[in-house]
Amino acid sequence: MTFDVQAIRKDFPILHHLQDGRRLAFLDSAASSQRPIQVIEAMDLLYTTSYANVHRGVYRLAERATNAFEAARSKVAAFIGAPSHDEVVFTKNATEAINLVAGSWGRANLGPGDAIVLSLLEHHANIVPWQMLAAEKGFEIRWLGLTADGQLDLTDLDRLLDGAKLLGVTAMSNVLGTLTPIRVLADAAHDRGALILVDACQSVPHQPTDVVEMGADFVAFSGHKMLGPTGIGVLWGRAELLDAMPPFLGGGGMILNVTTEGFIPDAVPAKFEAGTPPIAEAVGLAAAIGYLENIGMDAIRRHEIELTSYALRTLHERLGDSLVIHGPCEPAPRGGVLSLELLDVHAHDVSQVLDEHAVAIRPGHHCAKPLMRHLGVPATARASLYLYNDTDDVDALADALVAAREFFAP
Amino acid sequence: MAGLEDLYREIILDHYRSPRNKGSLETPPAHKTEGFNPLCGDEIVVYLVLDDNDTIVDIKIGGQGCSISQSSASMMSAAVKGKSVAEARKMMASFKAMMSIHESDIGGDGSEAEIGIGGIDASDPAELKLGDLEALRGVVKFPVRIKCATLSWNTLNQAFEELSAG
Ligand SMILES: Cc1ncc(COP(=O)(O)O)c(C=O)c1O
Numbered sequence: 001m002t003f004d005v006q007a008i009r010k011d012f013p014i015l016h017h018l019q020d021g022r023r024l025a026f027l028d029s030a031a032s033s034q035r036p037i038q039v040i041e042a043m044d045l046l047y048t049t050s051y052a053n054v055h056r057g058v059y060r061l062a063e064r065a066t067n068a069f070e071a072a073r074s075k076v077a078a079f080i081g082a083p084s085h086d087e088v089v090f091t092k093n094a095t096e097a098i099n100l101v102a103g104s105w106g107r108a109n110l111g112p113g114d115a116i117v118l119s120l121l122e123h124h125a126n127i128v129p130w131q132m133l134a135a136e137k138g139f140e141i142r143w144l145g146l147t148a149d150g151q152l153d154l155t156d157l158d159r160l161l162d163g164a165k166l167l168g169v170t171a172m173s174n175v176l177g178t179l180t181p182i183r184v185l186a187d188a189a190h191d192r193g194a195l196i197l198v199d200a201c202q203s204v205p206h207q208p209t210d211v212v213e214m215g216a217d218f219v220a221f222s223g224h225k226m227l228g229p230t231g232i233g234v235l236w237g238r239a240e241l242l243d244a245m246p247p248f249l250g251g252g253g254m255i256l257n258v259t260t261e262g263f264i265p266d267a268v269p270a271k272f273e274a275g276t277p278p279i280a281e282a283v284g285l286a287a288a289i290g291y292l293e294n295i296g297m298d299a300i301r302r303h304e305i306e307l308t309s310y311a312l313r314t315l316h317e318r319l320g321d322s323l324v325i326h327g328p329c330e331p332a333p334r335g336g337v338l339s340l341e342l343l344d345v346h347a348h349d350v351s352q353v354l355d356e357h358a359v360a361i362r363p364g365h366h367c368a369k370p371l372m373r374h375l376g377v378p379a380t381a382r383a384s385l386y387l388y389n390d391t392d393d394v395d396a397l398a399d400a401l402v403a404a405r406e407f408f409a410p
Numbered sequence: 411m412a413g414l415e416d417l418y419r420e421i422i423l424d425h426y427r428s429p430r431n432k433g434s435l436e437t438p439p440a441h442k443t444e445g446f447n448p449l450c451g452d453e454i455v456v457y458l459v460l461d462d463n464d465t466i467v468d469i470k471i472g473g474q475g476c477s478i479s480q481s482s483a484s485m486m487s488a489a490v491k492g493k494s495v496a497e498a499r500k501m502m503a504s505f506k507a508m509m510s511i512h513e514s515d516i517g518g519d520g521s522e523a524e525i526g527i528g529g530i531d532a533s534d535p536a537e538l539k540l541g542d543l544e545a546l547r548g549v550v551k552f553p554v555r556i557k558c559a560t561l562s563w564n565t566l567n568q569a570f571e572e573l574s575a576g
Contacts, residue, residue, distance in 0.1 A: 348450055348476030348558065349418075356414055363476075365451035372451065378474045379451050407414065408477075410427060 003303045005390045008295070011036035012388055022358040025396040030174050030202060030337050030384035031362050032224045035288065039227060042287035043280045054279055055253065055270075069279050072286035073269070079289045080219065081210035082236050089235040089242070089269040090277050094201040095125040097220035097235035098168075100272060101197055102129035104245040105218075107137070109165060114139040116166040117194070120146050120374050121173040121180070124367040126199045126220075130168065144169070146374060150176040150327040154184070161192040169196065171203035171214075175366045175382065176327030177308075177337035179203070186215030195241070201225060205386070206304055206335050208297040211236050223281060228288035232281035235272070242268040249274040300387045304336040307385050311338060311394045318398040322405055326375055336385030339366075342401060345408045347379040353407055354381070357400035359393075416548035417555065418477065425481035425542070430488045433470045435459060440468070441573055445565030447557055452479045454565045460573065464495040471562070478546070478555050483562035485542045495570055502563050504540060508547055509556050 009015050014034050015026060026034060050064040057063070070085075077085040091097040106129075110116065116130060120143055134141055142160045145153045150173070161167060167189040172179050182198055189196040195217040200209060204219075205226035211219050218241070223232040237245075247254055247265045251274035256264040265271045292300065309331040315323055315338070324341040328334040340361075342350050347363035354361055361383045365372045372378065383397055435442075435457035445454045452475030459468040469491050471483045486505075490498040549559045 346476035346480075348452070348478070348555075352417065352552070352555070353414060363450060369451070378453070379476075407418070408423070 003295075003299050005303070005388065008036075009388050009390075011038065011291075013037055013040075015388060019358040023392070023396075025359040025389075025393040025400075027359060027361045027383040027385065027389065027393060027397060029205075029225070029386035029389075030366075030382065032230070033205065033227050033386055034388065035227050035229065035284075036291050038291050039229065039284050039287045043229065043284040046280050046283045051280065053276055065279060068283050068286075069277070072282035075286040075289050076234055077236075079209070079293070080204065080234075080236060081212050083212065084239055086268055087236055087239050087242060089237070089272040090282055091220075091233040091235055091272075092231060092278070093224070093233035094199065094220045094222040095129075095233070097233050098126050098197070098199065099129045100235055100248045101218050101220070101237070102133050104248045104272070105195075105241065106130070106133050106166070108246055110134075110137050110139045112138040115142055115164045116140075116168060117142045117144055117160045117164045118168045119144040119152055119170065119180070120371055121150075121152065121170050121176065121178060122168065122368065122370070123170065123174055123199060123201070124369070125201075126168050126170065126197075127370065143370075146371075149329060150178050150375075151333060152178070152180050152185075154181075154188075157185070157188050158192070161189055161194055164189075164192065164194045167194050167196045168199070170199040170201070172200075172206070172335045172337075173327070173368075173371070174202050174337060175339050175368045175371055175380065177334035177339075177384075178327055179333050179335060182214045182216065186217075190215065202335060202337070205292075206297075207301040217241060223285040223288065226285075226288055227291055228285035229278075229281045232278040232285050234285075239268070242272070247271050247274070251275045253277070295387065303387060304385055305331050307389060307391070307394065308334065308336045308338070310391055311336075311383075311385065311397070314391075314394055314398050315340070315401070319401055319405065323401065326377070326380060336389075338383045338385075339380040340383060340401070341377055341380050342405060344410075345404055347381040349408065350381040350401070350404050353404035354397070354400045357396065357403060359396050359400040361397070417552055419545040419548065421542055421545040422477060422481040425484040426477040429471065429480060429484040431470050431484065431491065432472075433457075434472050435468060435470045440470075441569055443565055443569035443572060444473070445561050445568060447475070447479065447561050449557065450476070452476060452558060452561060454479065454483050454562045456483075456562070456565045456569050458566075458569050458573070460495065466490050466493055466495065466498060475561070476558055478549060478558035479561045482543075482546055482559045485546070486562045486566065489541060489543060490566070498566065499570070501540065501543075502567060505543055505546075505563055506560060508540065508544075508550070509560055510550050511556070511560065 052062040052065045054066040054069045074085045186196045197218040198216045200221045204221040219236040224230040254274040322343045326339040351363040440457040453473040455472035457470040
């Protein structure tokens, strides 16, 4: 089956809306994707036929809701190759998933004299929770640097990992699109006795994921970047690690027993799911995964490699030296994220002109200020591609960038 | 539908390309205040020298950002240089009014309330002489850019607060 972008686009109602009479080139999926009608309908169906709070209820509606919620957990587990569905913890988003690891595993295991390693590619979501904890616990944060074309510089890896307890690293940069060699990093970390936490927020939506093959200990991602709803994220962790970790948030749903003297936490994953969970969101996420599986993650990755190559070529041809594209220059080691810098025009102004041309991209630091500082740029204009983008979107981007260059030409 | 020309007036682009009072001043005697727009990473540094009568005898602007934040900072520096702090505060109130930010709208934020626009009908900016700054009027039609236009003023306000707090 050939990859039929036009058929896919039909499933996304929002992409049919015109902006000033023009087709919208939506190139901001790295921030949040759009969702197909199948996801919206799955959530509607739950709300209209099978909604009640999960667990605890004995009536049939509650049972149906609980089944749908737990089926979603199994769907996620199978999608990422998790050995057990109990290893899948639903969170609010990837940010909360990482905070869970820091607040639970980190708080129990890190103290003065300890160290963790983070890469310069990290999103603030995989930096700030560790800085907050380090301020409290007094451990060291070491930084894994980058090569000139935005890939991880592994020369110092062994030295950095020496004595470290955790390596926190993104599987795909949300700024440069860089794909990182997770298996190599995991093996290096394990050789030194460290764990590896993978921020897979940008990789899970765009390529096949197998947490066991990755060699990961923890993997975090968000539903809203993979055609699912907002308000749901996933933390996957190896069962023995999750079992040994103390609870993160306290409340209903996470206990076996509570007395005036104290509480006994429930087993995983309930231990980490205090309060009413995102029920409809879990069902929506399962529908999103079903949609992605129907098309095939391999096919999606191939489509994005092709489209990224087309974009790199087209932008270079149309804009030449007036446009800098940060990150790896070959499409193979990168995902479909293009951080653009139009010479002498600030990213904010670029985006404003692009909006006028019905091209939606994102200006700014993309929540990765240490990386931006390393690149020496205050802001970039980021265009990101997904399964519903086609060469027309890329052409619209190129046209609009040429217009922006002309508009701001002295 | 507001067009790009409403936003990017020629005079704005002129201030962007040739910013006035760009640079830094030695601290002390100058007072330095940094302002950030956490959304886009724009940064404004205001270096300020007041004399004993609270007159702004010198001002320089550092930092980086988009054409709107940079031109607004440049225009602001030209507008307030040589003026008293009180006069600068009045301009600040009228500029914010032009940006559709009325101090009463901000609500509950003590620091904003202290700006003290008493006696000025800031809702009628036509009464006030903002000079080049008037060119930024079109920004109102692009709500996400209002923060770019007000960043330098908020930073100046913060500088005033810091100075008056000693
Ligand atoms: C690499 C990466 N990590 C983490 C996050 C945080 O995701 P969320 O805001 O859904 O928690 C993002 C999203 O912006 C991201 O791109």
